[in-house]
Amino acid sequence: MTKAQWRFEFYRTGVVIITAVLLSLLIIVLVSDMPGLAIKLFLTGPLDSLRHFGNLVEMVVPLLFTGLATTVMFTASQFNLGAEGAFFFGAIGAAFIAVNWNLPPVLHPAVAIVWGGIIGSVFCGIPGALKVKWGSSELVSSLMFNYIAFFLGLYLINYLLRDVTAGAMVSFPFANSSKLVKIIPKTRIHTGLFIAVFTVLVMGVFTYRTRWGYRIRVLGTNIEFARYSGINTTWTIVMSQVLGGFLAGMGGSIELLGMYRRFEWQTLPGYGWTGIIVAILAHNNPFYVPLAALFLAYMKIGSDIMSRSTDMPNEFVAIIQGMIIILISASSFLSKQRHKMIVREAIS
């Protein structure tokens, strides 16, 4: 992209975000009986105490992984929406290691995270393999696979890992050696944050500086040109999704080992879905994923805090997300301005 195009995309994304936020404020004003307090908590809540700030960072960590996972798959033009299922299933894989194995502290979570990643990569790789083998749309099959992951996962927990003495459908407690260490007192921020930041850098370099990343980018831009360039497109299509699944599975494992003592999810946690929005907002650039993840986490935590002290329900954040998706993916939004800019630039 030329500089002007970048500038325009930046500006467009900014307008989208501002529009979404303003509209959500409008909804608060219309719906709430205490709009002043609600807006204040929504906008400043995540920063008003260390605990709330901690919540924000805790939320960013899983979003980085699911955002990166979706980014790498979208870069290859593979519209695999399986990050949600891979996240969930990866976490279940990690839970088995955390409960059943005995390993020294640092090694234990490392093994669990890698194992969770492998489970996730198998999970996202299957829709990819189905695509190259039988031409089934990865979008449809990955979407369906999320439910397979969910129910199969609950089955495994229920029959193999359930602590019947606990009184709820949860697993046995994790071994202490398997947990990720908390790094900031009074918050639950854990060492997973370092892994996440490191992964962002690795994925950025991978995408733009390695030949594998090059193959994925060429594949995503023009599959015929990829073939023509001697790139094994079948392999690359599958590998991009395997890699995406690995990242999502890692993310699920890290979330579980950093934030929980038992496996206790009864529904899909939703980080995979939000990860798709993260990837779209970041324009599939790994280096922008942290910004997008931070923004979305801020909205979520803000509405959470707001819902606790006011009459606004926290589901209202879904409205903002929906608006962002529609506006960003509506390619003709602001296209007149873009064309004017191009005409001005071209003629001058």
Next chain:
Amino acid sequence: MTSDAVLSMEDITKVYPNGIVANKGVNFSVRTGEIHGLVGENGAGKTTLMQILFGLNQADVGKIFFNGKEIKIDSPHAAIAQGIGMVHQHFMLVPSLTVSENLVLGLEPRRGFIFDKSRGIHITQELSKKYNLKVEPDMLVRDLPVGLKQKVEILKALYRGAKILILDEPTAVLTPQEMVELFNELRQLRDEGNTIIFISHKLAEVKALCNRVTVMRAGKSQGVFNVEDVTEEDISRIMVGRDVILRVEKDVAQPKESVLKVNRLTVVNSFNKRVVDDISFSLRRGEILGVAGVEGNGQRELVEAITGFGSYGLGSILIDGEDIKQLSIKEIRDLGCSHIPEDRMSYGCAPTLSVRMNLLSYKHNRREFNRRFFLMHMSTIRDVSTELVKEYQILCTSTEQEVRCMSGGNIQKVIVAREFSDNPKLIVANQPTRGIDVGATEFIRKRLVELRDRGAAVLLVSADLNEVMELSDSFLVMYGGKINAFIEDVSNFNEEKLGQYMLGLKSQDVDEIGRALHD
């Protein structure tokens, strides 16, 4: 503006979403009853200007006047309502319908709610008689040769009441015989009071057919001329902005051993049709072998088979003695085979990636571009790209520019730079200069000859007869998937005979064709 102009466009400016300025302050006008040539190199903005006139594109600045009144043309419907018709370069016909059904499509005669087929046929016959354009109403369009399809398109426009007819490069797909016929028909239409706008970049045709000519260069009009007052050389100079010699200087070829051997190759397509039918030839180091023929006679499938893009059933292809049947595209490339694809945007480049990344392509695995830990050597990639851009005179703001923002000629140069810089043994060049400007064409042709002289074997597939005749040392003519003729010496051969081979009216005997296999 002349007062007798029936239609005029004033100060038209059009910028495409990718930032390319296709038209800049263009004035254009035509009179009743003339054939008006619109010439310019590819990318000069002729087609865009006519698309604006026909409502397929909207101008960003500028006005259109019809009989002195300003009009707005925001869709082809509006254009047709004003009596403007267009025959596109790529025909807009439904192949599975008959001639008469295509002709009346959208304005069908009806009996109650039902399409009146016999009236449709009747209308077609009437029109055909009236304008002396002979077509068979009952034939399916997909069975028609290109020349007849074009007639159907012209009739279609006339049926819709066109008084002003735009023909976009109508001769590009025609054989010399079909062209003569078309010209006679166009003259007759003109004499009946119609106006014809004839887009072309072939000056001899303009000179033979048109009354006046508007010359375009780089999106701007360079003026209007009476055809009698100017010579072909004059127009060429105005069009290109300098004198061009399209003759390629080359010595007699000195062929050495065979690099490519095609033996009884047969390709069957998904409709079970033999698109390449039992052909054999060999190509030697140091020679350019042309493949001429009307498009769609198996040339594409032949190229796909050689480059590994498509599979083939029977026969064998050997590159340097190695059978390539089981090899991947990458392995064929590793044998030293370069490939300039026919469709540069679909196969030859990644439009939204940078020049640099496009120059890398199949070389991205090479040791020189890679360091430890799978990292690519970004500075080497940058330096090599910068050098290639300089050597091949590629116009771009930097090597980081996206290729889709460049002109066709420059994109083609990026592809050529990538393919030629690799010291290839075998070059498969499919339409290497299609749709690009004269400067780039000249450059690419010279390079091909240079590479030949350095010992490369070149297979040149081209629909441009001049190109085949000019560049090749010897050439094949393909018709219906077969080799219809092998011309060993290009220098003493006339175009008319070639046309007959291309149309399948004549073919050489087996022995003559057999000479294409050298050893």
